[in-house]
Amino acid sequence: MVKSVVGDETRLKFAEDRLYGSSIAVEVGIIVGQLNTHSERAFVYDLIPTPPTDAGASPCSLKSEGEDRGDRKKGSKGGKPSAGATPSILIDGEWIVEHSRQVSRMLLGGMSVIGVYLWSSEGSFKATSASALSQVIMEVAQATPSFENETNGRLLIHISHSPRRWACRHCEVASIDLRPIDFKMSKLLGLLQSFRCMYGFDIRIPVFQDEVSTSNNLKTVLCRGISRHAKELQNAIALVDGKLVNGDQQVTFEGLHDVELLLPFKSDVHVEVHSSDEIDGLVVLRGAICAFAYLGPKESASQAISNIKNDIINSLRSRLDIVLDEAEDKSDTTSIDFGKGNNEILIEKPLHQQNFRELRNPLVLSFPRRVLIPWSFDICICDYLLPSETFEDLKARCREMMSIETPVESSSLLELEKEAAASTISSFWDAVRENPRSTNEELKNRGISMEKKSSGKSKSFNFGLQVAFFILLVALLTSGAITLFNPAKLVH
Structure with missing residues (x-):
């Protein structure tokens, strides 16, 4: 307390x-x-x-009090207190x-x-x-x-x-x-210490048949998967500046500290313990997060690690909320381009309310990228930019939400997530073994890929066969020449 x-x-x-x-x-x-x-x-x-x-x-x-009760005293004018x-x-x-x-x-x-x-x-x-x-x-x-x-x-x-x-x-x-x-x-x-962690994640969230039948929507399943990953992240081992530190140890040296999180081997066994018949699909969250955390005076290294883990999960949740809020704000009926080409599917509900049976085609949603903004001393805050937004949108939000009066210069903004474009929600129908819902385009792309591999292997095999045949031909000619010019002696 x-x-x-x-x-x-x-x-x-x-x-x-x-x-x-x-x-x-x-x-x-x-x-x-x-x-x-x-x-x-x-x-x-x-x-x-x-x-x-x-x-x-x-x-x-x-x-x-009189106004709260709707009982204004006599003599009060314009709603002013008596x-x-x-x-x-x-x-x-x-x-x-x-x-x-x-x-x-x-x-x-x-x-x-x-x-x-x-x-x-x-x-x-x-x-x-x-x-x-x-x-x-x-x-x-x-x-x-x-x-x-x-x-x-x-x-x-x-x-x-x-x-x-x-x-x-x-x-x-x-x-x-x-x-x-x-x-x-x-x-x-001015006394806070800074910690940074580049965290690559690959979160696989199974969609069970009973969840599809009970009309669980996309947002519910994604939030559940992120919450499960948060529990797994608590068991991760952390290295600070390349060293394993004692949880009660205080970080006394100054400067930016690099944190590396090591998850337990095969910690994501949630899918493996179920048969493929029980799973109707799979949602994959994959990408990289540049996590930051700050540690107060006289606090232990374990608190810094806890702050980093908290930032990772909060960042995932924030990006998901932003994507879904953006989809909801656009319209109640949204036309979304699935995959390549001109194929569009008309969705009659906001994206976050979609039932899985309505999403039979690959759906890829780009997560917004994190941008760091100088705030006070060497401390930063952050904001997230959608592909359609610019730094001017970010500056306007900082002025409104954080009451930042000093103009924010674009040159001072930091974009450390180089792989932000890879942070997407991948198709889940095609991730299940022998799933019949794979699209023709996906199968076509796979066929082209397999054809190229097969063609490459065929060319390699044909070349090897030609070399072997040439060597055999040389050996036969050599053997014939030796027999012709050096006849074997008869045994008496």
Whole structure:
């Protein structure tokens, strides 16, 4: 359980100056930091204000008790609070949850959305229902899950402008109890250590007959496969800078540390324990991820490895969500080009709702590539670019989601995933042995390939036969010449 919170003084003082220098009476946003499962401390790296809604409205406002009941007191005009009434804080929970989900995708390992902050007067904060605040925190926690068995607690930071003070509370997701905890500021971001891992993956997800018959869609099966891979990844052995380190050992030397993950041999036996009759198809996720993670002061190497593994799984999930969200946003009826040529199949449902019996042709979806963006000190965040997007789209999202005011230069963006184009979802119908659903084009391509191999082997065989025949002919001629010019002597 978290008992104390340390915030980065540089970023939090910047947020404080911005708030006190503004004329706004109330503001809501999310907390970016780290909740350590093995420590009683939490780290707060920054406060990110939630942007206005699509309609341009503020995600929070002040509202008096009378207005909440629809009972305005006499003399109040235009919905303003009556004299003497202390307004409470009204929060747009759905919009904050969506903001949390978007920001969570942009954070690397060792960083996550760990709570909500509020800027208001002390009176308005006390007038706000604790259950309403806890409900928002619970929804934010549900929207930003982690595959780790992390604590269910989240933070609530209140910055009061009258009187001027900071206060931090810890909220258990399952309760409405907001427990005050110690809060202080110190140097954090400049002390974080960086870890990088180039992780190649080949995830094979079987599609069982009972799943097809119960109309499981593509998204359900893919999420299940990624979750299973997350459990396998927990058993991976990690090398840091080429050395096997003790889990409790602290990484004291500076610089960028390279991490290599070694999965147990034949860990993916999920398909092998079932007969081919039980499996109706196979989904293959294959590609490479450039994973990054950051380690806080006085933390062990095992935490750095855990952060790297967490980043890999979060990156896979984020890319899948982006692909499916993009397919859903385009239209409810989507025309998709399967394979080469002009063959198109009209899908009457969004892609993520497709049933497997409707996908009888090879389907390849390109995953978006990860781009690293300088954030603060030597720390980076990330974003994902679809094939149709440009760096300008990425910069716009950074300004909106992360409230980055300084213009991001294209030259400072890092694309380290050289094999991003290989990160695709391959056809699953043709991966099963003796599967009748293989397409004619696939069979044709295989036939051409086999014909080329057969032709090559035939040419090689014919050449070898010619050489052997020539050698035999020379031997016969030589033997005949010897017999002709050196006749054998008769035995008397």
